[in-house]
Amino acid sequence: xxxxxxxxxxxxxxxxxxxxxxxxxxxxxxxxxxxxxxxxxxxxxxxxxxxxxxxxxxxxxxxxxxxxxxxxxxxxxxxxxxxxxxxxxxxxxxxxxxxxxxxxxxxxxxxxxxxxxxxxxxxxxxxxxxxxxxxxxxxxxxxxxxxxxxxxxxxxxxxxxxxxxxxxxxxxxxxxxxxxxxxxxxxxxxxxxxxxxxxxxxxxxxxxxxxxxxxxxxxxxxxxxxxxxxxxxxxxxxxxxxxxxxxxxxxxxxxxxxxxxxxxxxxxxxxxxxxxxxxxxxxxxxxxxxxxxxxxxxxxxxxxxxxxxxxxxxxxxxxxxxxxxxxxxxxxxxxxxxxxxxxxxxxxxxxxxxxxxxxxxxxxxxxxxxxxxxxxxxxxxxxxxxxxxxxxxxxxxxxxxxxxxxxxxxxxxxxxxxxxxxxxxxxxxxxxxxxxxxxxxxxxxxxxxxxxxxxxxxxxxxxxxxxxxxxxxxxxxxxxxxxxxxxxxxxxxxxxxxxxxxxxxxxxxxxxxxxxxxxxxxxxxxxxxxxxxxxxxxxxxxxxxxxxxxx
Ligand code: TEU
Ligand code: CA
Numbered sequence: 294x295x296x297x298x299x300x301x302x303x304x305x306x307x308x309x310x311x312x313x314x315x316x317x318x319x320x321x322x323x324x325x326x327x328x329x330x331x332x333x334x335x336x337x338x339x340x341x342x343x344x345x346x347x348x349x350x351x352x353x354x355x356x357x358x359x360x361x362x363x364x365x366x367x368x369x370x371x372x373x374x375x376x377x378x379x380x381x382x383x384x385x386x387x388x389x390x391x392x393x394x395x396x397x398x399x400x401x402x403x404x405x406x407x408x409x410x411x412x413x414x415x416x417x418x419x420x421x422x423x424x425x426x427x428x429x430x431x432x433x434x435x436x437x438x439x440x441x442x443x444x445x446x447x448x449x450x451x452x453x454x455x456x457x458x459x460x461x462x463x464x465x466x467x468x469x470x471x472x473x474x475x476x477x478x479x480x481x482x483x484x485x486x487x488x489x490x491x492x493x494x495x496x497x498x499x500x501x502x503x504x505x506x507x508x509x510x511x512x513x514x515x516x517x518x519x520x521x522x523x524x525x526x527x528x529x530x531x532x533x534x535x536x537x538x539x540x541x542x543x544x545x546x547x548x549x550x551x552x553x554x555x556x557x558x559x560x561x562x563x564x565x566x567x568x569x570x571x572x573x574x575x576x577x578x579x580x581x582x583x584x585x586x587x588x589x590x591x592x593x594x595x596x597x598x599x600x601x602x603x604x605x606x607x608x609x610x611x612x613x614x615x616x617x618x619x620x621x622x623x624x625x626x627x628x629x630x631x632x633x634x635x636x637x638x639x640x641x642x643x644x645x646x647x648x649x650x651x652x653x654x655x656x657x658x659x660x661x662x663x664x665x666x667x668x669x670x671x672x673x674x675x676x677x678x679x680x681x682x683x684x685x686x687x688x689x690x691x692x693x694x695x696x697x698x699x700x701x702x703x704x705x706x707x708x709x710x711x712x713x714x715x716x717x718x719x720x721x722x723x724x725x726x727x728x729x730x731x732x733x734x735x736x737x738x739x740x741x742x743x744x745x746x747x748x749x750x751x752x753x754x755x756x757x758x759x760x761x762x763x764x765x766x767x768x769x770x771x772x773x774x775x776x777x778x779x780x781x782x783x784x785x786x787x788x789x790x791x792x793x794x795x796x797x798x799x800x801x802x803x804x805x806x807x808x809x810x811x812x813x814x815x816x817x818x819x820x821x822x823x824x825x826x827x828x829x830x831x832x833x834x835x836x837x838x839x840x841x842x843x844x
Contacts, residue, residue, distance in 0.1 A: 295561055300495070300569040300664065301629050302764040303340040304755055305390065307668045309637045310347055310369050311355060312709045315721035322709065322720070324370035328378045331385055333738075337672065337748075338755025341388035341569075343497050345637060347375070351401050353466040354688055355707075356392075357499060358399040362484045379492060388494035390569060395481050395549075396500045397467040404480075405468055409455045417474040420460035420506060422516055424451065434458075438516040439529070440540060445692045446530050448540075462503050462540065464688045472505050472549065482556055489560050495569030498553075498593065501584070502574035504546040507539040542580045551590040558591070571596060571631070571664075578623050585628045594664060597631050600654065601639050606646045610772035610796055617661065617770050617780075630663030635671050638703050643676040652750050653794040659754040660780055660792045662768055667751075670710055673738050674747035678708030678730035686727060705730075713739035761787040 314326030324347065334342065346356030349364040356366065365372055382389050398405055407415035424434025436449035437458055442465075449458040450465050460469040470477050485496065509516050519535040527534040550572060557568040570593040572584045578599070586592030603616045624630055634642055634654050642651045651674040658665040680686075680702060682695045690702030704727055711733040712719030718733040730736075741748035757763055766782035766789065773779055776797035782790040 294565065296566040297561075298567070299340065299388070300567060302662070302758065303388075303569070303664050304338060304659065304758055305341045305343055305664060305666045306334055306337075306339040307343045307345065307636060307666060309345045309669060309707060311345075311726060312707055312720070313669055314710065314712070315723075315725075318722040319368070320721050320723045320725045321368050323368065324365070324374040324378050328374070328381050331378075331381050331387060335385045335387060337752055338758070339387060341390055341494060342382070343390040343571075343666075344392060346392045346394055351399055351466065353399070353464050355686075357394055358397070358464065358467045359394055360399040360401040361403070363487055376491075383492070388566075390495045390497055390571075391488055391493050392499060393485065393496040394499040395470070396503045397461065397463060397469050400466045400468055409452055411455065414476065417471055418477055419468045420471045421455065421457045422449070422460070422509070424458055439518040439535065440516070441530065441532050441535055443532050444689050445532065460506065463500070464692075469503070469506070472545065473508060478549065478552075482553070485553060485556055489557070489568065492564065494566060495557065496571075498550070498570060498572045500574075501550060501572040502542045502546055502576055502580070503540065504549055505543040507543070542574070542576055547583055547592070548590075550584055550593050551586065554586070554591045554593060570594065571666075578619065582623050582625070585625055594629055594631050596633055596666075598633055600632060600634055600658070601645075604646065604654075606650065608796075609775040610778035610794070611775065613657070613778055613794075614770045614772045617657070621768065630661065631666060632658040632661050632663065633666045634658050635668035635706070636666075637668065637707055639706060641668075641675055641677050641706050642671055643674045644705070648674055648676070650796070651747055653796065655747070655751050656754055656792055656794065657780065659751075659758045660763055660782060660790055662763075662766075662782070665758065668706075672748055672751040673711065673736060673741050675711060675736060676730055676732060677705035678728060680704040680708070680728060684728055711737035713737050757790060760790065762790045766790065
């Protein structure tokens with residue numbers, strides 16, 4: 294029998310391999326470290342792990358610059374280690390999702406080296422363009438257009454050997470592939486097959502909305518300048534200085550995703566499971582939703598980034614309700630929702646919203662319909678680490694300079710996982726590649742295995758996530774006041790789920806009978822509210838800072 298719906302209510306755990314667990318004492322996390330911790334993830338209730346890139350890379354962008362899609366980065370291990378990981382994961386029933394980075398390779402990729410030399414097959418693998426002679430200094434070539442990289446400064450880099458500029462929408466070491474070259478599209482499909490043949494359960498697709506740029510043939514053979522955005526305080530080196538209408542969200546990028554979906558579907562019967570594809574595209578909701586597919590074509594699950602972008606430490610119950618309802622309203626019927634509370638590019642929950650909102654947000658992600666995606670460490674409420682300018686490793690930080698790096702750096706969210714209170718947080722036996730967050734001796738997994746903790750609450754929620762009503766129940770969201778948000782999931786014939794969040798610091802008296810759902814047996818999960826449930830009784834705010842579910 295084919296398992297079509299494992300993913301529709303999956304709890305997916307994002308592992309940033311470099312910072313999860315170091316098994317060989319070099320201060321860098323690795324595959325064997327992950328394998329060692331799989332039983333912990335099983336115990337927690339995780340259905341699938343998504344591994345940030347594990348492939349051969351010079352690591353200018355920590356694996357998002359891939360030199361060979363078919364090889365494992367030596368600091369992370371070997372192909373044998375990967376097979377061993379897969380074997381243990383299979384045995385435990387944890388599915389493995391890999392990161393697919395199709396927009397660009399590393400400049401150390403063989404494809405790029407051969408493209409620089411204009412070798413016949415490879416010459417158009419990347420986005421090459423002639424420079425524009427400077428009218429004042431004829432021997433100086435200016436970049437083909439005003440395009441700016443996501444990591445600041447011109448998105449064009451001159452290559453002396455070839456005598457042309459190449460496009461890089463991210464770091465200089467990440468040349469953009471040319472999707473108008475059919476061979477590139479074919480290569481990428483072969484890479485998907487290569488990993489699918491190893492029994493993985495799907496892909497997270499990186500930077501999907503950057504795949505295509507406009508076709509210069511439609512602009513007289515040149516790449517057109519992007520219009521200025523008018524965003525105050527930005528200059529020509531800043532990404533935000535421009536509106537990216539020629540380099541982002543092109544129709545062709547969606548079509549490629551639909552083709553990859555079809556390719557993944559070829560593996561459904563063979564492996565007896567549906568393969569998941571989750572696409573990353575930071576953009577406005579209309580553009581995001583289009584990745585789900587059209588009437589005719591099946592697509593992917595677009596990451597829902599609105600928890601990250603539209604909820605802050607001031608958001609009240611009504612604000613949060615609106616963010617939830619927005620996705621559910623825009624999502625085409627029959628599709629699967631998803632909820633993201635963090636990733637390796639974003640500030641952590643505890644730092645972004647405050648420690649007292651960590652449980653509430655984890656709870657929402659895990660009781661709302663669809664896929665919940667947890668970034669490693671959010672289940673124990675880790676906070677952003679302090680990373681000095683000197684210790685900075687993220688290229689976005691390094692390109693921003695000592696005065697501006699702190700605002701943009703992604704290093705703080707990438708500090709190693711806190712396993713216990715020992716010297717290197719149980720992550721490594723040696724000094725760690727990025728400094729540990731300052732609170733690792735108090736905020737760590739070992740300290741949270743029992744009692745009312747972020748972790749035990751999360752684990753309870755993971756169990757609730759597996760209940761029929763969480764999988765299939767109807768959703769209702771209600772803001773009872775500025776500070777009380779109630780989420781219910783009702784399924785005829787099954788115990789319902791009611792999630793209650795109190796966002797205020799004050800005592801709140803909540804009469805449960807006012808919710809008018811008590812005749813059914815309900816599983817109540819509450820955050821910021823004491824969990825004393827008596828039929829027709831009332832809930833008053835906790836003496837317990839965190840309350841777990843009670844039946
Ligand atoms: O991020 C894509 C992306 O759009 C980033 O610009 C993102 O907006 C930024 O990191 C937020 O601060 C993906 C990966 O998640 C990121 O780690 C990579 O650096 C990037 O692609 C290039 O591969
Ligand atoms: Ca290691």
